[in-house]
Amino acid sequence: MLDEMVFRTEDVPAAERLSYWAERVGQTYAPVRMTSDHAHDFRATRRVLDLGAVSVWQATFQQLVIQRTPKLIRQSDPELFHVSLVVGGAGACVWEDHKAVYRPSDLHISDSSVPWEIRTGKDPVTVVGLQIPQSMLPLSSGMACRAVPRRMPSREGIGALLAQFLTQLIADTARYQPSDGPRLGVVLSDLVTALVAHALESDNAVRSDPRRRVLIRPIKNFILGRLHDPHLTPAVIANAHHISVGHLHRLFATEEATVAAWIRLQRLEAARRDLTDPALHSTPIRAIAARWGFPRAADFSRAFRATYGIPPKDYRHRVVDCGTRLTAKRLVH
Template structure:
């Protein structure tokens, strides 16, 4: 992954707006920008590039973006842009469509179409995460793009929630990734966007079998992480929640590092380990912490913890909390 960072505070005040307009035009597509905050414009933008996909977390003063037919004729990267607003709404006009998105919905743009976008609210800065994906890698036709732009793309449920989580975590954990991870991250991004589009259009046939498998695996992993506290979290329960057979669930994990049961156990042990190292959890007993993360047999839990980390839970807590200032 390649990361670059731009902050307006690092350039002279009179150059800030023009430099940021140039950066946004390179990141997305050539645009004209207007703002009542030109004279004291402030923005921060990180650009994370992996493979053909670009993610850009950003915060900026309210801006009016315009992409005209003339700018499109001059330069069109033929990309799909998705924005996840985190603070402040986005309102866009595409032909006869007038759409608004807040933190619960994605904002969709097509670089090949004229647009007007208003960001921010009054004098309050807008914060969000943008993503650029080439249309060539997505199962899209012009008719499908027309239908998608006329619909709301939720970011709080289903594939939208998975995509929003991916954008937040990738932005937050960028330093943890290596260049060798670029292809995997790019594949995940394309799969999640493709699945969100297919679900919105009720067109699941447009997804390849491998994309189906990867997105189902992502949904299953997310479900497991949300239900680690439940002692009844078992392969049959997980399979039933996703309307697949238990054997199909096990096949999903055949190419993964862990089996289903091993993945659950490893994630539970990691949550316990974090609690044991946290001084704010010192009032909880070891049994309470184990039960909090779905371990209903304490002896089995202690054996698994020692096998994984080389220390008993009691010793791990004592060593780590004694190091806390």
């Protein structure tokens, strides 16, 4: 099993819990300032996995305002990137003159060397993330400054790979030895490097073609709102946006997949998320498939296995088993 530490605010008196949490976060990341509507009895838990120079963690906490101020940066800067995958809840981050809203399935990348403020919503937030030294990312300082902090998608491409790696790792640490930790840390640093580099290249491509940027966003939103429709085709999409099918394919030429492949991937990702949802555990897989535009269960099963390397039924069982073991570990602690 990988080496890990667990922190719970319930381990200290109620009046000390928020300050205890801020202190622990400061020790495992960087000094921050925290306030909360629940300061009188703040509830939070955090697991930290030791992967050598990299650490992976899972945290659940009540409403918070977290600030990394210029004064705190001057006092102590460990020069870390902080990558968070939002699993539940929502929040907003402000840095300099920028603001981004984070919801479930979003990736949030911040920098201990840059002042920022995060405000979470009223509901508890659950986050899986990692901390990685800036020196482990082979990016120039100019690239790094442009890259973080920012919001990145985790439902496609490299973001999806990183999100799946993090969630699988945190769900089941028993399959790994402590000596695996540094090797897993290197893999994670490579994925973060690839994600940031890809995002920068995509931004450059978008800036070079403003008209493409204007067109591609509403087209993708149109697709995402109609994934349930099995008759959604490139021709339907092109007709709805008053362009030719050829023009639609040219717009997607610089994307990670063709139009049809992008639709299929979004449908599979939506179905995969439903398969991991405990509230939908009793919902038949064929119903989940139909909900996301796969009227034939056999077609869905083949596509799912080709994409994720495992049949949807086995994937659901694996996720449920991992969740059960994780819950059991928490109860033991």
